[in-house]
Amino acid sequence: MNFIKMQACGNDYIYFDCRKDSSVYDKAAAPDWISKICDRHFGIGADGIVLLDDVDGLRMTMYNADGSRGKTCGNALRSLALYLDCVDQAAFPLHIRTDVGHAKIEKKSAGMYRVAMGRARMTGMAETDDGTPYHIVDVGNLHSVCFGREQDVVQLAERVHRHYGLGDLNVEQYSEQGERRLAMQVCEIGTGHTLGCGSGACAVAFDACYRGICTYGLPIAIEMEGGTVEVECHKNGAVWLTGDAAIVFEGNIDDK
Secondary structure (H helix, E strand, O other): OEEEEEEEOOEEEEEEEOOOOOOHHHHHOOHHHHHHHHOOOOOOOOOEEEEEEOOOOOEEEEEEOOOOEEOOOHHHHHHHHHHHHHHOOOOOOEEEEEOOEEEEEEEEEOOEEEEEEEEOEEEEEEEOOOOOEEEEEEOOOEEEEEEOOOOOHHHHHHHHHHHHOOOOEEEEEEEEEEOOEEEEEEEEOOOEEEOOOHHHHHHHHHHHHHHOOOOOOOOEEEEEOOEEEEEEEOOOOEEEEEEEOEEEEEEEOOOO
């Protein structure tokens, strides 16, 4: 069973091209198999797995490291764009279907891609039990976004989940680093602390525009632990994510 490991901003996934071998769908039905190969000590090591097929057009199906389903991922979409660019010599723009709709992907330069992430919207605001305020931003998946209060993001996620209920809520905290430049950390549902999150970067940029920290329509640099992306948010909620991606290595899993 052939795979390719790729990363974007340190957000690494194991990718399977199901156009060539669809048997991985049977394997992915078992969460234990996914968590085993994603284990960083006893497996390949990754934040999750991504399956590519072309049933009714290109489609991305993703799973978190614990075997649960993910809805969308901006970093994975850029990595798939790189794969299709290198392997298929694909013509751009690409259109890839996710669980939350179709994503349009443009090629900006070698290894650099711009993804239409859909429309972001503010769905609520609340406080944790220790008084930390957060906004809930929907970018196809849900994000709890906290501004300005530096703290351990894993501990913050525990407090948010205790208050909100675990559900399908990723957690980000961010701070202002300069004009149109923000720094963020993230804890993702089903994976935990990761070095980057594309949809999380979009949620943070949208929150910053909503708060008046940044301006709609202008590019915003989002610094994550694994790298930097650029996000554009518009008043109608449309969000674009631009960044690079890289191949880490290829391999084969003995499925016996």
